[in-house]
Amino acid sequence: MRRRLLALALLTAALPLAAQQAPAPTPPKDAPSTPAPAADPQAPASGTPTEGAPADGARTAAAAKAGAADDLDKVPLDEIRRFVMVYNAVKQAYVEPVSDRKLMNAAVHGLLLDLDPHSTYFDREDAASFDENARGAYEGIGVELQRQEDGTLKVIAAIDDTPAAKAGLKAGDIIIAMDGKPFRPDEGDTSAPLRGPAGSKIVLTVARKGATKPIDITVVRETIRIASVRSRMLEPGFGYVRVAAFQADTAADFEKALDKLKAAGTLRGLVIDLRSNPGGLLTSAVQMADDLLEKGGIVSTRGRLAITDAQFSATPGDRLDGAPVVVLVDGGSASASEVLAGALKDNGRARIVGSRTFGKGSVQTVLPLDNGDSVKLTTARYFTPSGKSIQALGIVPDVAFEAPKSDEARRALSEASLPGHLRGDADDATAAGDILEGEGYITQALAELKRLAGVPAAAPAKATAAKK
Numbered sequence: 001m002r003r004r005l006l007a008l009a010l011l012t013a014a015l016p017l018a019a020q021q022a023p024a025p026t027p028p029k030d031a032p033s034t035p036a037p038a039a040d041p042q043a044p045a046s047g048t049p050t051e052g053a054p055a056d057g058a059r060t061a062a063a064a065k066a067g068a069a070d071d072l073d074k075v076p077l078d079e080i081r082r083f084v085m086v087y088n089a090v091k092q093a094y095v096e097p098v099s100d101r102k103l104m105n106a107a108v109h110g111l112l113l114d115l116d117p118h119s120t121y122f123d124r125e126d127a128a129s130f131d132e133n134a135r136g137a138y139e140g141i142g143v144e145l146q147r148q149e150d151g152t153l154k155v156i157a158a159i160d161d162t163p164a165a166k167a168g169l170k171a172g173d174i175i176i177a178m179d180g181k182p183f184r185p186d187e188g189d190t191s192a193p194l195r196g197p198a199g200s201k202i203v204l205t206v207a208r209k210g211a212t213k214p215i216d217i218t219v220v221r222e223t224i225r226i227a228s229v230r231s232r233m234l235e236p237g238f239g240y241v242r243v244a245a246f247q248a249d250t251a252a253d254f255e256k257a258l259d260k261l262k263a264a265g266t267l268r269g270l271v272i273d274l275r276s277n278p279g280g281l282l283t284s285a286v287q288m289a290d291d292l293l294e295k296g297g298i299v300s301t302r303g304r305l306a307i308t309d310a311q312f313s314a315t316p317g318d319r320l321d322g323a324p325v326v327v328l329v330d331g332g333s334a335s336a337s338e339v340l341a342g343a344l345k346d347n348g349r350a351r352i353v354g355s356r357t358f359g360k361g362s363v364q365t366v367l368p369l370d371n372g373d374s375v376k377l378t379t380a381r382y383f384t385p386s387g388k389s390i391q392a393l394g395i396v397p398d399v400a401f402e403a404p405k406s407d408e409a410r411r412a413l414s415e416a417s418l419p420g421h422l423r424g425d426a427d428d429a430t431a432a433g434d435i436l437e438g439e440g441y442i443t444q445a446l447a448e449l450k451r452l453a454g455v456p457a458a459a460p461a462k463a464t465a466a467k468k
Contacts, residue, residue, distance in 0.1 A: 083107070116378050117146065118364055124372040126192070135248055140195045141202070142224045143169055144278040151183030151190050152176050152207075156358075157276040157332045160244045161227070167219045169206070171276060171332050171435050176214060177205035198223045228280075231257035234446050237268035238453075243288075246280030246336040251287035258291070258319050269324045269449040272340075275354065275436055279335025282363070286312045289343040291319045296347040296385060299339045301363050303380030308363065314347075324452035325350035328445045329397060331433030334358035341395045342384035351452060353399040353445050355433030361390030394433065399448055401441055403434035 087107075090098060105123075112119045122130055142162020145153045153175040158164040176182060179202060183190045193202060198221055206215045228250045230242045239261035241254065261267055279285075282299075289298045293314035300311045327341050327350045338357045344350035363380035382390050 112375070112377070116362065118360070118362060118376070119378050120376050122366075122374040122376060127366075127368075127372070127374040130366070130374070130376075138195070139198050139223050140221055141167075141169075141219045142222075143194070145175075145191050147190060148174070149185060151185045153183075153191055156334070157278050159224075160230075160242070162224055163219045163222050167217050169204070169217060169219075170208070172209060174207040175204050176207050179203050180205070194221075196221050227253075229253035229257050231261055233261065233264055234271065234442070237266055238271070238446060238449060239267055239269070240271045240273065240442065240446075242273040243277055243337075245277060246282075246284040246288075248281060248284070250280065250284040251291070254288050255291060255319065267320060267323055268455075269326070269453045270320060271326050271328060271442065271445045271449055272350070273328045273442065273445075274333045274337045274341060275328055275330045275441070276332030277334070277337040278332065279337055279360065282336055282339065285336035285340045286343075289340050290314045291317075292325060292344060292349055293347055294318050296343075298343040298385065300383045300385075300387075301380040302383065303363070305379065308365070308380040324449060326445050326449040326452070327352050328436075328441060329354040329357050329395060329433075330436040331355055331358060332435055333395075333433075334360040338390045338395050339382055339384075342382075342388070342390060345395065345398070346385040346388075351399065351448060352395060352397045353448055354397050354401050354436055354441065355403075356396055357390075357394035357433060359390060359392050359394035361392070401434075401436055401444055403436060 087103060090103060091100075109121050112121055141164040142159040143164035144156040144159065146156055147153055155164075155169055155171055155173040155175065157171050158169040178193045182205075196202065200221050202219055202221065204217045204219060206217055208215055228243060228245045228247045230244075232240050234240045239258075241257050241261075243250065243254065258267075258270075261270070286298050294316055296314050298312040298314055300309075302309050325344065327344060329337065329341055329352060333341065333354075334357065338360065341350075341352050341357065345352050361382045362378045363382060364376050365379040367375045367377060369375065384390065
């Protein structure tokens, strides 16, 4: 009887996931061609270090429940018996007592762990934090992370003007301990201690390439209200917009930034800086692309369920009236950043400069559970307007910038290098772009923009012979 109850408990917990294996009825689609992952612009972004699409979780969960009964006959009972035998062995023989709750939590997390790097289980608190992150306000340090198999955390990007960036955390750093406590592989969400009351401190022990020993970095938590868009004039007629992440209000802030730049005079061209932008809400990236396109496709998504298939296209109206655009990217530009860059590149609307992007071309859907927890599950792939998959390949720039040879430690992770990543159409495990930091790359992007705008390059100054 005990074994039957445990098997039933496992099956019940897995039902919403199992339902994703079977076809589900296609509900009415929102116009225009809007799938579940994009139905609610205020819904949370998916994925860390790379955020993905928002989700209409209630509708997707309902579809999962509708198909759950059909999957009962497909449950692999032999595998469930194997799980129960291992469960009982751990309960009876492990060196220290382990609670049922801890074991079941480990089992649920393990169910998703080997699928791909972006599918995960959120308990109630983590789900709330995830929502806060999408809205752009939470208490923490402001960093995008990738959990490693040994429990350590690799820094994908420290978000601009946050405690993490101010304290000196850099992309590629590996956090090996917090407040002197190292991680364990079975610990679950090892990033949880980074959240905490504003004003409190946390000491991060960091392994950094090139450093002879780990570095302790003290970070003071703050209420992170991320200004995802900043803008300024680089030169008269040539504007610059920095987009740090794609949040619920990013597209609206981008439009305000354009209006402000145009108010300063005729805008002859624009540099959009997406370096180390980890992604965010798909709808914000789509709207930004639409702001710059008169027509053409923006992005499509394809998955196993009909509800995950969608096509996003531009509507008439280019806010720059055809003025040239240069998009600056690097190895930390992921997910929604790649959607925007790919849409503008494939439509011939922008020149992409910098280094190869991260290559996160998968869509995650957040499925809320009855107990308040959530499952973030990879449900589809992104495709650029030309039909190319971003997954594990990224966006290759039209004009490549190289980091200094002495700066090789700044080479970013790529999706292709993550354990268990989804294979892409042209998977290249060696593909990894440089992290391009500093104003020098903006200057190079501006030079490319001025060339597109037909501005002749400045003639080099003539040397004047010194009088003797």
